[in-house]
Amino acid sequence: MERLKLATVWLGGCSGCHMSLLDLDEWLLELATVADLVYSPISDVKIFPSDVDLALVEGAVANDEHLELAHTIRRQTKTVVALGDCAVTGNVTALRNPLGSVRDVLQEVYINHGSPRAVVPDTSGIVPVLLDRVLPLHAVVPVDIFLPGCPPSAARIKGLIETLLAGKVPTEPVRFG
Amino acid sequence: MSARTLTINQTLVSAREGESVLEAARDAGITIPTLCHLDGLSEVGACRLCLVEVAGSSRLLPACRTTVSEGMQVQTDTPRLQEYRRAIVELLFAERNHVCAVCVASGHCDLQDLALHVGMTHVRYEYLAPSCAVDTSHPRFGIDHNRCVLCTRCVRACDEVEGVHTWDIAGRGVAARVITDLNVPWGEATSCTSCGKCLLACPTGAIFPRGSTVAEVQRDHSSITRIMTARGERW
Numbered sequence: 001m002e003r004l005k006l007a008t009v010w011l012g013g014c015s016g017c018h019m020s021l022l023d024l025d026e027w028l029l030e031l032a033t034v035a036d037l038v039y040s041p042i043s044d045v046k047i048f049p050s051d052v053d054l055a056l057v058e059g060a061v062a063n064d065e066h067l068e069l070a071h072t073i074r075r076q077t078k079t080v081v082a083l084g085d086c087a088v089t090g091n092v093t094a095l096r097n098p099l100g101s102v103r104d105v106l107q108e109v110y111i112n113h114g115s116p117r118a119v120v121p122d123t124s125g126i127v128p129v130l131l132d133r134v135l136p137l138h139a140v141v142p143v144d145i146f147l148p149g150c151p152p153s154a155a156r157i158k159g160l161i162e163t164l165l166a167g168k169v170p171t172e173p174v175r176f177g
Numbered sequence: 178m179s180a181r182t183l184t185i186n187q188t189l190v191s192a193r194e195g196e197s198v199l200e201a202a203r204d205a206g207i208t209i210p211t212l213c214h215l216d217g218l219s220e221v222g223a224c225r226l227c228l229v230e231v232a233g234s235s236r237l238l239p240a241c242r243t244t245v246s247e248g249m250q251v252q253t254d255t256p257r258l259q260e261y262r263r264a265i266v267e268l269l270f271a272e273r274n275h276v277c278a279v280c281v282a283s284g285h286c287d288l289q290d291l292a293l294h295v296g297m298t299h300v301r302y303e304y305l306a307p308s309c310a311v312d313t314s315h316p317r318f319g320i321d322h323n324r325c326v327l328c329t330r331c332v333r334a335c336d337e338v339e340g341v342h343t344w345d346i347a348g349r350g351v352a353a354r355v356i357t358d359l360n361v362p363w364g365e366a367t368s369c370t371s372c373g374k375c376l377l378a379c380p381t382g383a384i385f386p387r388g389s390t391v392a393e394v395q396r397d398h399s400s401i402t403r404i405m406t407a408r409g410e411r412w
Contacts, residue, residue, distance in 0.1 A: 085278050088299055089270075092278055097306035133306075138299055146298040150278035174298045177277035177289045177392075 004165060005053045006031075007039035008083075009073060011066040012093040012134060013059030016151040017084035018042065021056070023154035034165060052077040054164060056157075060086040060093040061135045065128035074141035079164065083157070085150040085176075087137045092150075094134040102130045148176050183249035192245040199227055199240035202253060209253050210262060210294050212269075212287060213328040214241050215378055215398060217405035218337055224328055226262055226291065229253045237261070263295040271302040272351060273309060274323040275381070281321075281394040282382030288326060305351065312357075313387055314364030317371055320355065325383040327353055331375035338404055343369040355383075377401055 010018060018041060022028070038052060039045045048069065055077040061067055074080055085091035099105045106120045137143050147160055156172070163170045179194045185202050192201035197220065202209050212224035222239035229240045232250035240253070252258070269275075269288060277283045309322035329346065332355065336342040343366050347356045357366035376384045377400045385394050 082299070089276075090304060091276060094304070094306065095274075095276065097304065098274060098308040136299065136304075138301075139303070143299070148277075173293055173296070175289070175293050176297075177280070177283035177286060 004035035005038045005049070005051060006035045006161075007048065007052045007055040007073070007077065008037070008041070009039070009048075009055060009057045009059075009069065010041040011057060011059030011069065011087070011137070012062030013084065013086040014092070015041070015058070017056075017058035017086075017149075020084075020149075020151035020154050021157055024158055025154075027158060031161065048072045048076060050076045054079045054081065054161075056081045056083040057087050057137055058083045060090045061131065061137060061140050062093055063128035063130050067131065067140060070137060070140045079144045080137075080141070081145045081147055081160065082137045082143045083147050084152055085148050087143075088146050088148040089176075090134050090136045094136075097134055101132045105130070145170060146174055148174060181245045181247050181249075183245050183247070183251060185251045186253055194245075196245050197241055198229060198231075198238075198243045198245055198249075198251055201245050202240060202251075207253060209240050210291055211241065212291060212326065212380060213330060215330050215334070215401060217402040218330065218333040218378070221329055221333070224326070225265055228258060228261060230255055230258065259295070263297055266291050266295050266297050267300045267302055269326050270297075270300045271304050272307075273325060274304075274306060276323070279391055280324060280382040281385045281389045281391060282324070283392040285392070285395045286382065287380030307351070312363050314362035315366075315369070315371070315387070316364065317387060318363070318373065318376055319385050319387050320357075320363060321383055321385065322354055323383075324381045325355055326381055327355070328380055329355075330378040330380060331355060331384055334374040334378035334401055338401055339370060339372050339374050341368055341370055341372075344375060374401065374404075 008018065037043055038049045055073050057073060057080060061070055082088045086093045096105045099108050110118050110120045147156060149156065159172060160170055181192050181194055183190055183192060185205060185207055190201055190205040199209055210226045212226050213221055220241040222242040225239060227240040228237040230252040231238050311319060311321045313319040332344040335344045343357050344355055346353055347360050348354055357363045358368055376386065377396050377398065382394060
């Protein structure tokens with residue numbers, strides 16, 4: 001059997017979904033017998049490879065790097081999964097949205113809640129540029145499967161991967177919260 | 178009281194005269210999703226989740242506010258209704274900041290249950306992300322407008338069960354907010370008896386006991402029904 005090319009991606013999230021994935025413990029060894037982890041924050045791969053079968057994407061789209069990567073993932077992956085509440089809804093990452101634009105958010109964080117002489121740091125060219133709005137993954141690229149949860153339990157992640165490995169379409173009802 | 182015979186989803190159903198389509202369907206074991214309905218309170222037809230198709234009517238009708246009639250033919254679960262219901266639930270999620278991961282009612286929430294029921298996988302609409310207040314001026318309860326769906330169950334529980342009418346709605350459309358007294362902080366609303374019936378009626382994490390944390394608020398919505406039943410027996 002052809003080995004599954006599996007990618008896991010960490011966009012604007014807390015890595016809790018990856019912790020949940022790692023919670024699968026010894027089952028990960030079983031997974032390793034049928035799948036290759038071709039891209040992941042827990043591997044040392046810098047470039048998202050082409051011809052990925054399955055990408056589990058954690059986190060919301062919060063900056064220009066996430067945005068670019070989201071498009072790369074979609075272009076080079078058969079099945080894209082929005083993994084966890086941040087990817088599905090924006091969740092905690094999107095809590096800044098009611099504050100307004102990036103300018104408003106930086107003002108709020110660095111000036112309004114900073115010391116009297118605080119300034120907004122000039123980070124141009126050093127860190128990715130924040131988007132005005134934090135977006136769920138499907139607002140940026142088409143998503144095939146949604147697995148909400150903060151984080152989704154290890155059992156549900158396993159259930160999904162097993163279903164997909166068996167070549168079936170997931171039918172488990174989607175429950176929020 | 179005379180009986181009426183109608184058809185719901187091709188099944189013959191017997192109902193009492195004056196009964197709503199929603200009641201008749203429930204008596205017949207047919208589930209129609211609801212949000213603004215709460216047993217014991219009056220019906221307002223605000224949430225539009227119980228919309229049904231009635232033969233001869235070009236409009237969809239809210240089952241909770243539609244009285245049964247002889248020979249009525251009702252459809253409660255057509256693909257069109259399923260799609261509309263899913264859209265309604267998604268729009269509710271998009272209108273305020275329903276962040277389940279940090280909500281006191283997560284896991285015990287009517288809106289989450291509805292999302293599951295209508296098969297919502299994600300919200301197709303742009304989130305409005307409005308700036309909403311959280312009022313914790315009351316010594317025992319708080320109101321988080323981020324989670325409010327404007328079902329008015331609190332308004333009706335306060336008015337019809339407690340007989341006070343501390344709660345009402347101010348503003349229109351997406352700017353509408355539940356208010357206490359003449360839009361004063363809840364803690365300053367002198368009409369409030371602190372009975373907590375609004376808390377029992379609230380379907381989401383909007384009205385909560387102060388000091389509660391994520392997923393902690395469980396409430397028994399049937400308490401309102403019990404109070405109303407007891408009152409009916411006494412009077």
